[in-house]
Amino acid sequence: MGLLHRAVIATLPLVPGPVMRRLSARYIAGETLDQAMDTTRAFAAQGYGGVLDVLGEDVADEAEARAALTDYVRCTKAIATAGVDSYVSVKPTHFGLRISEDLCFDLYAELATRCEALGQKLRVEMEDHTTTEATLRVFRKLRERFQNVGVVIQSRLFRTADDIAALPEASDVRLVKGIYLEPESIAHTDADAIREAFLKDVERLFQGGHSIALATHDAPMAERALRIAEEQGVGRERYEFEVLMGVQETLWTTWRDRGCRVRIYVPFGPGWRAYSQRRLRKNPQILGHVMRNVFG
Numbered sequence: 001m002g003l004l005h006r007a008v009i010a011t012l013p014l015v016p017g018p019v020m021r022r023l024s025a026r027y028i029a030g031e032t033l034d035q036a037m038d039t040t041r042a043f044a045a046q047g048y049g050g051v052l053d054v055l056g057e058d059v060a061d062e063a064e065a066r067a068a069l070t071d072y073v074r075c076t077k078a079i080a081t082a083g084v085d086s087y088v089s090v091k092p093t094h095f096g097l098r099i100s101e102d103l104c105f106d107l108y109a110e111l112a113t114r115c116e117a118l119g120q121k122l123r124v125e126m127e128d129h130t131t132t133e134a135t136l137r138v139f140r141k142l143r144e145r146f147q148n149v150g151v152v153i154q155s156r157l158f159r160t161a162d163d164i165a166a167l168p169e170a171s172d173v174r175l176v177k178g179i180y181l182e183p184e185s186i187a188h189t190d191a192d193a194i195r196e197a198f199l200k201d202v203e204r205l206f207q208g209g210h211s212i213a214l215a216t217h218d219a220p221m222a223e224r225a226l227r228i229a230e231e232q233g234v235g236r237e238r239y240e241f242e243v244l245m246g247v248q249e250t251l252w253t254t255w256r257d258r259g260c261r262v263r264i265y266v267p268f269g270p271g272w273r274a275y276s277q278r279r280l281r282k283n284p285q286i287l288g289h290v291m292r293n294v295f296g
């Protein structure tokens with residue numbers, strides 16, 4: 001981490017709330033579900049789908065994990081009421097994965113049941129490598145009962161080719177480079193190597209009969225992914241783009257205008273400040289992106 005990044009991160013707790021809120025407004029929809037739904041509806045009016053994320057991770061106890069489930073159930077009802085094309089996406093440690101794998105499974109299963117009744121899907125997100133094995137176990141077990149549950153696969157990890165080979169039939173996969181900086185003993189750390197791994201994973205997933213949410217803002221890499229789809233004769237119903245709110249908007253328009261489905265990830269929640277600071281500390285590259293966006 002560079003000196004400037006370290007200095008900025010160290011002073012973040014001192015930045016007044018309203019200033020922090022203004023800086024993060026581009027990336028975070030607000031504190032409440034109503035604000036998140038206003039944002040989702042505005043994107044829907046421009047032809048974009050949505051993904052709702054209640055900010056949170058690493059809950060301290062079962063009560064907090066159950067409270068997260070309650071928040072997510074409210075999200076699914078709000079999506080149904082608004083009649084928009086959106087779904088919920090949940091971090092395993094927000095549902096207590098580090099406390100109990102059984103608890104985490106039960107909460108996802110409860111949410112999957114609710115989503116199924118509303119005709120919605122949900123996604124199990126992927127966190128750092130200490131959770132990968134358990135997360136995939138939870139996902140595979142969910143898929144024994146539910147068809148409407150997808151997962152996330154991180155191309156930077158060396159294990160990913162094997163994980164793709166072990167996916168349940170016709171899985172719905174969000175493919176990402178991986179936001180967590182992992183040790184070089186288990187993951188690619190070079191940007192070009194991660195890009196090549198991502199494209200290999202696109203090939204593997206399409207060949208395996210899976211669907212892909214290409215979650216990236218790397219335009220040249222995305223073009224190559226689209227070429228792979230074309231070469232393999234994969235129809236648009238088997239892939240879409242997923243992007244982060246506030247990041248590279250011109251790309252969304254380009255893809256949408258070319259007839260690709262584009263979904264925007266809309267994070268919200270009262271814990272946005274602590275969450276943002278934790279994420280910036282874990283991956284200072286994000287700070288670089290944010291500073292470039294704010295200061296040009």
Ligand SMILES: Cc1cc2nc3c(=O)[nH]c(=O)nc-3n(C[C@H](O)[C@H](O)[C@H](O)COP(=O)(O)OP(=O)(O)OC[C@H]3O[C@@H](n4cnc5c(N)ncnc54)[C@H](O)[C@@H]3O)c2cc1C
Nearest residue numbers: 125126152176177178179215216217218242243244265289
């Ligand atoms: C919808 C969605 C869901 C995701 N879910 C997960 C997940 O469950 N687990 C996981 O490990 N990772 C997740 N990620 C993050 C992903 O792993 C990457 O870290 C992130 O997408 C950046 O990689 P990139 O492919 O966009 O390429 P990069 O080369 O990192 O970025 C390309 C360009 O996009 C811009 N950019 C990228 N990220 C940001 C940012 N945060 N803020 C401002 N500008 C930015 C920059 O201009 C950058 O130059 C998700 C990403 C998306 C889009």
